[in-house]
Amino acid sequence: MKRVSHLRTTIRGLAILLALAAAAAAAPALAEPRRSAVEDCAACHGLDGIARDTEVPHLAGQNERYLFNQMMAFRTGKRVHKEMRYMARHMSVEEIAALAAYYAALPPR
Ligand code: HEC
Known part of the structure; x- marks a missing residue:
């Protein structure tokens, strides 16, 4: 069970990173x-x-x-x-x- 929750945390972390990367990529276009x-x-x-x-x-x-x-x-x-x-x-x-x-x-x- 411990492994599964660790995997979930990793996946959530990756999702946040991807969202941040997408936001960073979109930001300069506005300027x-x-x-x-x-x-x-x-x-x-x-x-x-x-x-x-x-x-x-x-x-x-x-x-x-x-x-x-x-x-x-x-x-x-x-x-x-x-x-x-x-x-x-x-x-x-x-x-x-x-x-x-x-x-x-x-x-x-
Ligand atoms: C029809 C020609 C023309 C167009 C189109 C034009 N300009 Fe100009 N612009 C001039 C002229 C001529 C001057 C010098 C004005 C003066 O003698 O005071 C000038 C001056 C300027 C200055 C001041 C520069 C300085 O050294 O003081 C800026 C900044 C500027 N223009 C930006 C723009 C921007 C940004 C655009 C597009 C949105 C634009 N201009 C479109 C002709 C134009």
């Missing part, structure tokens, strides 16, 4: 920005965060907090720019945070 959002930005800022147009700033490798603050400033209109205001107004704060983290993690030019 990533929508693919379509990144594609929208890519038109001007480049898919790699390196802008091809001299009028557009590079985002790759920029400080995450700075990127977040600038997008929030475009959103409120504190930093005035027509296109960026339009882009930022259609993003949630979570999405802005995810985009800031995404571009900050890309290698700078």
Whole structure:
């Protein structure tokens, strides 16, 4: 009988481990920005965060907090720019945070 209960404990332990592993695997996906959002930005800022147009700033490798603050400033209109205001107004704060983290993690030019 002792053996059986030991086996049960092991199985329960494995089930918990599997559940934790599944949760860990699912978690980073939530922090990533929508693919379509990144594609929208890519038109001007480049898919790699390196802008091809001299009028557009590079985002790759920029400080995450700075990127977040600038997008929030475009959103409120504190930093005035027509296109960026339009882009930022259609993003949630979570999405802005995810985009800031995404571009900050890309290698700078
Ligand atoms: C139509 C072109 C265009 C699109 C699309 C666009 N941007 Fe921009 N973005 C610009 C321009 C131009 C600037 C510079 C604004 C200025 O001169 O103040 C800018 C500035 C920024 C800045 C500030 C950078 C800095 O160095 O201060 C951030 C952050 C940014 N954009 C993020 C994004 C994100 C994220 C997206 C996608 C959701 C996006 N942009 C889409 C044109 C665009």
